[in-house]
Amino acid sequence: MDGALKFTAPAGWVSETPSSAMRKAQYRLPRVEGDPEDGELGVFYFRGGGGGVQANIDRWISQFSKADGSPATDIAKVTKRQSHGMPLTIVEVSGTYMSAMGPMLAEKKTKPNFRMLAAVAEVSGGAWFFKLTGPSKTIDQWEKSFYAFLDTIQE
Numbered sequence: 001m002d003g004a005l006k007f008t009a010p011a012g013w014v015s016e017t018p019s020s021a022m023r024k025a026q027y028r029l030p031r032v033e034g035d036p037e038d039g040e041l042g043v044f045y046f047r048g049g050g051g052g053v054q055a056n057i058d059r060w061i062s063q064f065s066k067a068d069g070s071p072a073t074d075i076a077k078v079t080k081r082q083s084h085g086m087p088l089t090i091v092e093v094s095g096t097y098m099s100a101m102g103p104m105l106a107e108k109k110t111k112p113n114f115r116m117l118a119a120v121a122e123v124s125g126g127a128w129f130f131k132l133t134g135p136s137k138t139i140d141q142w143e144k145s146f147y148a149f150l151d152t153i154q155e
Contacts, residue, residue, distance in 0.1 A: 010148055013149075023044055029041065045126065057120070060091055060116060060118055
């Protein structure tokens with residue numbers, strides 16, 4: 001296989017043009033009332049692994065800190081499941097999110113009360129990465145659809 005995956009976005013997810021060449025797909029998940037912004041799911045594929053599954057999970061978790069500023073590593077939850085026989089590693093973490101933006105991702109922005117749901121699908125042609133971030137209440141609203149989305153992933 002060449003690593004190609006098929007997946008179906010749930011109702012309510014808004015397909016967008018990917019914001020970078022690294023993204024294979026991008027979706028906006030509309031915010032709930034009172035949240036400052038929408039949730040965003042980026043789909044990434046790097047032939048050859050993109051740094052490996054564990055390295056990406058560690059990096060994702062390191063983008064979050066607890067309210068007291070300490071790392072969120074001890075509150076992050078990592079689980080395993082399958083979709084159509086394909087192994088998935090799921091990551092859940094909440095706290096203050098440090099997002100990177102701007103040219104070469106040099107500009108950092110701190111976003112309190114954020115949440116991330118992410119998954120890595122391991123296939124013969126390399127790993128696919130699915131990263132959903134946004135304000136906690138918005139991600140809570142879309143959590144069931146995120147897991148339903150994971151169930152649609154197949155080679």
